Amino acid sequence: MRTRAPIILFLVALSAACASGSATLGYVVPASPEVTYVVGDTLTLGLEGLGQEVEIGARSAATYVLRYAPGPNGPTVTARLESLAADVVTPMTEPMALSEDAIEGSFQFDLDDRGRALSVASPQATGGGQVFAAPLVAHTLFPRLSGRAASNGDSWVDSVRYSETTEAGETSVVSVLTYTAEGGSQAGGRALTDIAFAGTATVSQALSIEGAAIRQTFEADVSGSLRWDAAAGLLYDSESVMQGRGSVRVALLPAQLPTQVRWVSRVQLRER
Numbered sequence: 001m002r003t004r005a006p007i008i009l010f011l012v013a014l015s016a017a018c019a020s021g022s023a024t025l026g027y028v029v030p031a032s033p034e035v036t037y038v039v040g041d042t043l044t045l046g047l048e049g050l051g052q053e054v055e056i057g058a059r060s061a062a063t064y065v066l067r068y069a070p071g072p073n074g075p076t077v078t079a080r081l082e083s084l085a086a087d088v089v090t091p092m093t094e095p096m097a098l099s100e101d102a103i104e105g106s107f108q109f110d111l112d113d114r115g116r117a118l119s120v121a122s123p124q125a126t127g128g129g130q131v132f133a134a135p136l137v138a139h140t141l142f143p144r145l146s147g148r149a150a151s152n153g154d155s156w157v158d159s160v161r162y163s164e165t166t167e168a169g170e171t172s173v174v175s176v177l178t179y180t181a182e183g184g185s186q187a188g189g190r191a192l193t194d195i196a197f198a199g200t201a202t203v204s205q206a207l208s209i210e211g212a213a214i215r216q217t218f219e220a221d222v223s224g225s226l227r228w229d230a231a232a233g234l235l236y237d238s239e240s241v242m243q244g245r246g247s248v249r250v251a252l253l254p255a256q257l258p259t260q261v262r263w264v265s266r267v268q269l270r271e272r
Contacts, residue, residue, distance in 0.1 A: 027075055027112070037270065044057050046260040061083075063084075063270070073118055074110075079107040084102070084103070107120070141267065144160070153182075155179060195226050197222070214251070219245070240266075246258075
């Protein structure tokens with residue numbers, strides 16, 4: 001997402017931020033209201049039990065086109081999934097592929113200045129496209145900010161709680177993260193605020209897949225970093241790693257199975 005405001009305004013804003021040693025971290029409607037992000041995810045799920053270990057891998061590369069407009073409490077954002085290439089690989093079945101055809105329509109988010117999605121609307125999804133639920137997309141594209149000026153070393157804590165119900169079942173997520181401003185950097189001609197974050201997440205799911213009831217839970221440690229363009233009011237890039245353990249119970253199996261989960265997510269602004 002890049003601003004097309006006159007250069008003089010950018011220089012004034014940058015000078016003010018440098019002079020004060022801090023930048024306001026909040027969401028606004030950018031000068032160029034349409035921006036594009038590329039999101040890459042890698043998920044590894046290990047199952048232990050029944051005398052064997054099974055590893056399931058999933059990868060996805062998605063491109064979202066976002067359009068910002070003024071909303072009641074901050075920006076209203078419409079996000080269209082422009083492209084998607086995803087696959088799931090297991091040792092027992094043929095690889096499963098997923099494309100943008102599984103999503104019809106757009107996501108819509110009403111944000112406040114901190115990036116909290118006060119209301120969300122999901123597009124129509126079929127099959128595996130249901131994993132791209134609006135709350136997950138919102139949490140990926142809109143990290144929680146302080147909504148105020150932040151100097152190096154300043155920190156804030158934020159919690160995310162949401163549940164999403166689809167045809168496949170229900171997913172509930174609770175995460176608590178601490179964010180810390182860690183100075184600044186330069187990239188793509190932008191002055192960026194570097195922010196680190198760490199915390200925990202708990203995920204619970206009750207699903208029905210091809211008639212089989214599946215319940216799984218896991219608790220994970222979360223860590224990562226992001227870079228924020230305060231002049232444009234936009235995320236520039238981020239990387240998040242979630243790693244933990246849990247269990248899964250399948251109706252056809254006699255006992256629940258221990259699981260290990262590792263999920264890496266990367267977001268990058270695509271310059272026009």
